[in-house]
Amino acid sequence: MYFLTALVLVPSIVLGYPTGPPPERCDNMIPEHGVAQQSTAPPYEITFSPDKLTYTDNELIQVTLKGKGNRKFRGFLIEPRPSADNYTTFGSLQSFPDITRNPCSNERANKNVALSQSNNSDKTSITFTWKAPSSNVGNIVFVFTVVETAAVYWVKGLSETLRYTSEQPTQTSTGAQTVPTTQPSQTSSQSPSSMISRDPECGKTKSCFPAPSECSTNCDYLVSWKESGTEDVEFTLQKRTTENNYWIAIGFSKDPIMGDDSVIECVSLNGQPNVQVSYNIKSDTYKSNQRLDSVIKKDSKCGESVGCYHDCKNDGSCGFLLTWKENGDNIDLTLTCKLGGNSVYCAIGLSSDNKMGDDSVFECIHSEDTTTVSVSYNDGRSNKRLDQDKFGLSSISAAYGDGILSCTFSRKKSWTSAAAGRKKRATASSGTYFDMNKDWTLFYAYGKASGGFIGKHAKTPTISTQKADFQSFMDISATTVDRSMIKLHGILMTVAWMFFAVMGIFMARFYKLVWPEGMEWCGQKRWFIVHRSCMVTAFLLTAASFVIIFVHVGGYAEIEGTGFEKSHPIIGIVVMCLALINPIMAVFRPHPGTPKRPIFNVFHKGVGTGAAVCSIVNIFSGTILTGAFVPDYVRIILWVAVGWCALIEIISYIYDCRKEEVNSGQSYELKPVGGATEKQQDSYKSVPQFKVIILGLHSLALIGLTAGVCVIIGMGDQF
Known part of the structure; x- marks a missing residue:
């Protein structure tokens, strides 16, 4: 569900730079100098030529900012507004000196008329030509900020007010404009737009906003919409206004808070309406609207x-x-x-x-x-x-x-x-x-x-x-950048520790007594052959993956980011060391029944489990690295795999306890066929089908989850 919201977009913006202010200061016109503005009246003024306080449609007027008594200044920002605190600009700039620029030219259509310095040289005056609007927009004042030094500046000084008159300036024989002989009106002659009444089709063939309880006749604004075909929605935006430079917008939001919103704008500039789209950027400290057609x-x-x-x-x-x-x-x-x-x-x-x-x-x-x-x-x-x-x-x-x-x-x-x-x-x-x-x-x-x-x-x-x-x-x-080696590194590690290592440890923990005597493979118990094959494969894949990434980055590479991200190469080295230590320990393991065999069992299990835990943690950290370039949802699959393994292990543990299959430490020893455990093996005349089913399900689930993660790693660029 999306909320439909009427938006007021207020950019926050800077002055006080050698080459003029950035667009962020076009609104409040306040320099970022780290010191307070002057509280006295500014020793600067704005004058007009012709020397009059009126404007007509499209009239060209020379505007001059100058210091009183030839007082110098370095920076400035001038904007023609209806008032000091109303960030709406009128008219257009026709000509201005080379040492000036318009810092607000990329702002919205009714906020993009301004002039500032382009260098910080000393100035006594600046003159430029301003073209008045093509129709009556009410009173206009030129609001100005002047920077004398970095520590001395005045904000939002005001010129005298220009008022609209419909009388066109007369021309003398030399072509100069003269002041109209009629007295200008002191108030705007604007008349309200046509009354907006609620569409009778609202609630029938179309939806409308605001609700009938808020507006039925003489509405201030009205937004309506209806489906147009199978893929489009037709919107109508209406707003009462007496101004030619105005805008109304609707926003689509997932919540009633501004930010992360899609915006449709209906903008009128000099009486010419236009439709545009934009986006409200989400930020805790800054509200910003970005025009989507900026290219x-x-x-x-x-x-x-x-x-x-x-x-x-x-x-x-x-x-x-x-x-x-x-x-x-x-x-x-x-x-x-x-x-x-x-x-x-x-x-x-x-x-x-x-x-x-x-x-x-x-x-x-x-x-x-x-x-x-x-x-x-x-x-x-x-x-x-x-x-x-x-x-x-x-x-x-x-x-x-x-x-x-x-x-x-x-x-x-x-x-x-x-x-x-x-x-x-x-x-x-x-x-x-x-x-x-x-x-x-x-x-x-x-x-x-x-x-x-x-x-x-x-x-x-x-x-x-x-x-x-x-x-x-x-x-x-x-x-x-070619990430093939990074992808291969991730895939090999995932296969090694998400499938082979997990299966090898699972077999050693829960399947030592599943197959009775007489069901060996090549003279070895089945669980041991599967366990050893899985763990050797996991070690070989880990070693290959370690060499690949080591060569690719040219040795040990410290990673930027959070502590979790930085830990990835460190934990990777730990996993490689543990994966190497365990098979070496297995080669020199004591014989079953000897005093040192229990010590070996503890260390062998501990090193193997530690390597498995560290590897899974490292797979998680690897997915958030920039170089991995994988979508965030890959971690959902990893969490599903962790949950699945925990569930299967709990089920297997409960089953073994109920069947009382684990009676002593000796039953876990790897002994020659027909040895000391022969009496215990008499109870296994058939293979428990439940254990076989669990093993099959576990294998299939791990294959599917591992394959899914590997596919996402390999195709991460395309997601």
Whole structure:
């Protein structure tokens, strides 16, 4: 069941960056400088040319922000709004200086008109041309935030109010506009839209929201829907409003809490309605709506005048795009990626091979309302931020909006010890700073960020199909890392310990006295032959799997992640050691009846059981590793297998107790046929059919569960 919810989407956003604020600050217009704003009136003002306080349809007006007494400023953000706290913007920007930009251009249709600085140089004034709306939208004020220094800034200063007039400016003989001779109206001349009455088909042929008890006539809004054919649902959204720039939206949610919602938007911009779809990102601390039509398009100059590394499809849409171009001693790079959430990152790694480890990493991070670029280094499987986290970088600019994270920066080709400084721990050095005059294999990874640092990548990184030459214009596609050896490692371990080891231990515990004397195989008791065959097979598969993964990762590899994830290689080594110790102990086991035989039994059972328990735990931890690339539900199958084994063992134990088949420690000894246990064997003239049935069911169940897990491991990329 889904809840139908009328949504008010409130983005939370930053100012206070050398290249202007990111989109997150377009709403509250407050810089993130760590100090309080000034409480006095701002020593800055906004003026208009022509010098008047009215606007007409599509009128061009020059807007100037300037300091009183030529007071200087470095940063600013200006937005034409109905009031200071109403985040709705009107009109459009027609022309503005090169040292300015629109940081809110990717925001919603009625929230995307703004102007800010693009550098932090001192300014005494900024002038730009603003085009008024094409119709009456009511009063408009220009709201502005001004940053004088990092510690001195004013938030939401106001210009004088512009009021609408229908009188068009007259033209003088020189073509200049003059003020209308008629006095503008002091109040809006807006009239209400047509009254919305409840559709008589509501509850009959269509469903409606809100309920009749809340609205029957003169509704403020009305949403109705009905099936259209077998695959579609037809929606109608209506809202009373006197504004030309407005929107109404409905959201589909699994609960009555905003977050993780599918949204349908009906947006009117300058009186022109349009329908769009978006998604409410779920977060405990941040409410964000992401437009689903935000796309990254492949640069048409890829391979011709810029180098590119990407995962673009045939239609040109991309999940990420890295472009580069040589610029003297630098390489100019731009990394753009499509992500969702408030604290996210994407990164590019330079590697001499196609394996993670010993890699130089460029990080593009959006975390805690800050977007920036940093440099780190993969030391084995661990990523470490360099002490000088922007060493070799310059001309950094970064932005995040509508789920698109973009970072542009220049990077020095070569490392110099003089510039690196004296820091030694995880700092820039000839070992961590890769020379971009050389060719490198490229990795792309993305995931969640926290506290300004990258976390574990969400999926296994993609890798370039060839090495990148940053001095040439290449068009390189991304491909997935070859995980065949990782898959084979997981499959072998699963077969070894989920089937063979479990069956071998089960036979030794419950089937020593099932087959009477005279039913041996090759002179050996049946349970022992099955037990030994299963355990030897488990050991061989474990050894093969251990060698495969050891060679694949180039030795011992520490894993990033939680403690449970990090324990995987450690427990794997323990399992290998125990699996090796037990057959060696078996070769030197004392003869039955000797004083040391009970000691051997205790250690043999203990080592075998310990190896089995550790292996199952390690299979669980292996399924959550990024490199495994298996869906979460594989752990459901593992838990079913654990539950099944526990159930079968309990049933077998109860059955043996009731039949009083276990009477003494001697009955568990492996003795020659016709030996000391001959008297006890007289009671076994026939094989218990219940035990045979249990063994068959257990074998079939383990085969099915093991096969299921192996198939999921082998086809994990496709789930």
